[in-house]
Amino acid sequence: MSALFTQIFVAVIVVSLAIRVWLGLRHIRHIQQHRQQVPAAFNQTISLEAHQRAADYTTAKVKLRLNETVVESVILLALTLGGVLQMLDQAWQQWLPAHEIIRGALVICSAMLISGAATLPFDYIQTFNVDEKFGFNKMSRSMFFGDLIKHTIVGLLLGGPILFIALWLMQGAGDWWWLYLWLIWSAFNLFMLAVYPIWIAPLFNKFTPMQDQSLKARIEALLQKCGFASQGLFVMDGSTRSGHGNAYFTGFGKNKRVVFFDTLLEKLSADEIEAVLAHELGHFKHQHVIKRIIMMFGLSLLGLALLGYLIKQEWFFTGLGVAEASNHMALLLFVLVSPVFMFILRPVLAAYSRTNEFEADHYAAQQSRPQFLIDALVKLYRDNASTLTPDPLHSAFYDSHPPASLRIAKLQTYA
Ligand SMILES: [Zn+2]
Numbered sequence: 001m002s003a004l005f006t007q008i009f010v011a012v013i014v015v016s017l018a019i020r021v022w023l024g025l026r027h028i029r030h031i032q033q034h035r036q037q038v039p040a041a042f043n044q045t046i047s048l049e050a051h052q053r054a055a056d057y058t059t060a061k062v063k064l065r066l067n068e069t070v071v072e073s074v075i076l077l078a079l080t081l082g083g084v085l086q087m088l089d090q091a092w093q094q095w096l097p098a099h100e101i102i103r104g105a106l107v108i109c110s111a112m113l114i115s116g117a118a119t120l121p122f123d124y125i126q127t128f129n130v131d132e133k134f135g136f137n138k139m140s141r142s143m144f145f146g147d148l149i150k151h152t153i154v155g156l157l158l159g160g161p162i163l164f165i166a167l168w169l170m171q172g173a174g175d176w177w178w179l180y181l182w183l184i185w186s187a188f189n190l191f192m193l194a195v196y197p198i199w200i201a202p203l204f205n206k207f208t209p210m211q212d213q214s215l216k217a218r219i220e221a222l223l224q225k226c227g228f229a230s231q232g233l234f235v236m237d238g239s240t241r242s243g244h245g246n247a248y249f250t251g252f253g254k255n256k257r258v259v260f261f262d263t264l265l266e267k268l269s270a271d272e273i274e275a276v277l278a279h280e281l282g283h284f285k286h287q288h289v290i291k292r293i294i295m296m297f298g299l300s301l302l303g304l305a306l307l308g309y310l311i312k313q314e315w316f317f318t319g320l321g322v323a324e325a326s327n328h329m330a331l332l333l334f335v336l337v338s339p340v341f342m343f344i345l346r347p348v349l350a351a352y353s354r355t356n357e358f359e360a361d362h363y364a365a366q367q368s369r370p371q372f373l374i375d376a377l378v379k380l381y382r383d384n385a386s387t388l389t390p391d392p393l394h395s396a397f398y399d400s401h402p403p404a405s406l407r408i409a410k411l412q413t414y415a
Pocket residue numbers: 279280283357360
């Protein structure tokens with residue numbers, strides 16, 4: 001069984017890597033083939049220069065992410081079958097033979113550190129080579145590393161206690177530990193959704209109440225018309241890090257806030273801002289957010305139940321290059337390896353997300369006007385240098401949002 005599981009694991013890694021590389025190369029080829037001409041639907045609104053900039057930016061990003069995917073797969077194989085996890089486990093075993101829970105947490109942290117360090121260079125290159133070259137990066141190097149340190153500290157402060165609780169439950173809570181852990185994990189996630197906008201997000205960005213009174217009045221009227229209660233309108237200084245614009249809702253229950261990137265407010269007219277907000281409200285009206293949360297909770301319950309089974313199977317450990325079964329290794333292997341097997345779900349989740357986007361667009365077309373959302377989308381595609389000509393298969397597999405041409409074509413039917 002152990003050898004069979006190893007073979008399945010390697011086969012899934014190789015096949016999913018091959019699919020990713022194939023899709024990425026298709027995407028690049030498709031974009032380059034359409035680089036010389038702006039698609040007919042956009043030739044009034046997007047210049048050839050902007051179109052080519054988007055093609056080159058997307059190509060550079062895809063190439064970088066392809067390299068990252070290859071490195072990630074190699075690192076995963078090195079950690080598991082290459083014996084790195086086994087070495088880490090033994091090293092900590094020698095230094096800290098007692099204190100099983102603390103040792104387990106340290107093994108997990110060391111492994112996370114290694115895999116995080118391996119992908120860090122790609123984020124660095126994305127920011128200081130790719131985004132920089134296309135004029136999107138506003139970050140200094142000290143800010144980049146400052147963010148990294150802050151993220152690590154916040155991650156340790158929030159993740160550390162959860163990790164200890166998990167290992168403690170696995171050790172002492174009996175056969176149903178995974179169910180207790182799921183309850184605590186779900187409660188923790190709901191708590192995070194509620195406090196994130198108030199406690200965590202301000203560590204990284206400044207949020208100021210919206211100043212523009214006439215815009216504020218229009219937005220509040222729209223919120224009221226749609227029956228949406230929020231805890232205020234905020235502008236986020238997205239421009240300190242990047243030139244990309246966005247708008248979103250954050251928080252949960254009564255703590256909901258509407259947040260606009262300052263970059264978005266600069267670029268769009270009041271009508272267009274309203275249309276973008278109406279789209280976001282559409283997600284709430286159709287309860288996409290709640291559905292997504294329920295789906296995630298369902299998936300994590302299934303995952304933890306599966307882990308409850310796997311932890312008792314010797315082949316799960318030996319098949320992944322770990323000689324001795326333990327609670328922390330079960331948890332670590334599961335976190336590292338399950339995304340590889342979840343890869344097949346990717347196109348399903350992406351397709352579901354795209355149907356949600358169409359529903360939100362439809363709602364926005366009713367509350368605002370289709371043309372305002374079309375104008376906003378064109379500007380956002382242009383200013384974010386997003387490609388208008390993605391490879392259809394790549395888009396079907398990965399994209400959470402439908403291609404601009406399809407969204408706009410659909411919006412035009414509502415006009
Ligand atoms: Zn949306």
